[in-house]
Amino acid sequence: MTYVGKILVILIMVLSLAFLTLSTVVFTTEKNWKDEVDKLKNQLSEVQKKNNALTEEKAKLENDLTVTQKEAEGAIKNLRDVLTQKDGELARYTDETTQLRKAVETAQENLRSAQQDADAKARDRNLALEQLRAVQNEANQYKIQQTELNDQIRILERELEQAKSNNRYLRDQLVTVQNVLKANNLEADPARYQKLALPPEVEGEVLLADAVKGRFQISIGSDDGLVSGHELYVYRLEPRPEYLGKVRVSIVDSDRAVVTLIGTTPQGKKIQEGDIVSTTIRPRG
Numbered sequence: 001m002t003y004v005g006k007i008l009v010i011l012i013m014v015l016s017l018a019f020l021t022l023s024t025v026v027f028t029t030e031k032n033w034k035d036e037v038d039k040l041k042n043q044l045s046e047v048q049k050k051n052n053a054l055t056e057e058k059a060k061l062e063n064d065l066t067v068t069q070k071e072a073e074g075a076i077k078n079l080r081d082v083l084t085q086k087d088g089e090l091a092r093y094t095d096e097t098t099q100l101r102k103a104v105e106t107a108q109e110n111l112r113s114a115q116q117d118a119d120a121k122a123r124d125r126n127l128a129l130e131q132l133r134a135v136q137n138e139a140n141q142y143k144i145q146q147t148e149l150n151d152q153i154r155i156l157e158r159e160l161e162q163a164k165s166n167n168r169y170l171r172d173q174l175v176t177v178q179n180v181l182k183a184n185n186l187e188a189d190p191a192r193y194q195k196l197a198l199p200p201e202v203e204g205e206v207l208l209a210d211a212v213k214g215r216f217q218i219s220i221g222s223d224d225g226l227v228s229g230h231e232l233y234v235y236r237l238e239p240r241p242e243y244l245g246k247v248r249v250s251i252v253d254s255d256r257a258v259v260t261l262i263g264t265t266p267q268g269k270k271i272q273e274g275d276i277v278s279t280t281i282r283p284r285g
Contacts, residue, residue, distance in 0.1 A: 002065075003061065003065055007054070007057070007058050007061060008058075010054075011051065011054050011058070014047075014050070014051075014054070015047070015051070018043070018044075018047045021043075022040055022043070022044075199225075199230050199231075199279045200224060200225030200226070200279060201279055201280055202220050202224045202225060202226065202278065202279055203220075203276065203277070203278040203279075204218045204219040204220035204224075204276075204277050204278075205218065205219050205273075205274055205275065205276055205277065206218055206219075206234070206271060206272065206273050206274060206275045206276075206277060207219055207256070207273065208273065209270075209271055209272055209273050209275075211270045211271060214260055214261035215250075215258060215259070215260055215261075216247060216258070216259050216260075216261075216271060217256060217257070217258055217259075218232075218256065218257050218258075218259055218277045219255075219256065220255070220256075220257060220277070221252050221253045221254050221255045221256045221257045222252045222253065222254050222257075223254045223255055226249050226252055226257050227249065227252060228249050228250055228251065228252055229248065229249060230248070230249045230279070231246055231247070231248050231249075231262065231279075232246065232247050232248075232249070232259065232277045232278060232279055233245075233246055233277070233278055233279070233280070233281045234246065234247055234271055234275055234276070234277050235275065235276055235278075235281060236272075236274075236275045236276060237276070242269065243266060243281070244265050244266070244269055244271050244275060245261060245262065245263065245264070245265040245266065245269075245271070246261075246262045246263070247259035247260060247261055247262060247271075247277065248260055248262050259277070
């Protein structure tokens with residue numbers, strides 16, 4: 001219900017009460033009707049005055065209501081304009097908030113990536129430091145080893161000088177010995193004496209025999225490791241195994257050699273072509 005409707009309801013109620021009062025007075029009193037009528041007229045006049053006052057009040061209220069409505073409409077329009085502006089600002093703020101949220105998310109992602117990169121770089125730096133310490137330790141070990149090697153080099157240099165001195169002395173001694181050997185018609189080659197000390201394990205056979213002179217040609221020579229002075233055993237296996245004595249190499253070729261009998265053969269046995277000569281007595285395999 002509007003404000004004007006409320007006023008009209010109140011006015012109707014007041015008029016109803018007035019007529020009710022008048023009716024009640026008419027039916028409940030036996031006084032002078034003229035006086036009562038005058039009284040009622042007076043009351044009616046007062047009611048009319050009040051009605052006029054209420055009518056004026058109503059008109060004023062309606063005017064105030066119109067003004068109020070216009071002001072309210074203006075206020076509503078202003079509020080709508082403000083609301084529209086606020087909606088625009090809210091939309092702008094929402095866009096800005098969304099952009100800021102995206103920017104924050106991007107920054108957070110960049111921060112996580114940067115943190116991961118920093119962690120990886122920190123791990124790489126720690127690994128590099130560990131490798132550097134290992135290299136430094138290894139370098140220190142190399143320095144120690146270098147110092148030890150330098151000491152060993154100095155020792156070896158002194159030993160080399162001593163060896164050179166000993167070598168010069170031995171060379172001089174060797175020349176002296178070779179001269180003495182040559183003066184006595186002896187072999188001066190040291191390799192020959194080394195081979196004599198370690199005779200090869202070889203086996204051959206008698207190719208030619210001169211039993212009178214005790215000289216024989218055999219089927220092995222220097223290619224087999226023989227040198228003059230080597231001693232070999234002579235034996236035969238057929239018709240029965242027999243030991244025939246020892247011979248000494250006197251002349252050596254690459255594949256043959258001449259040997260001479262040492263002493264005599266057992267029981268005057270003769271060495272013949274085909275007999276076996278060997279640095280060791282052993283049957284043929």
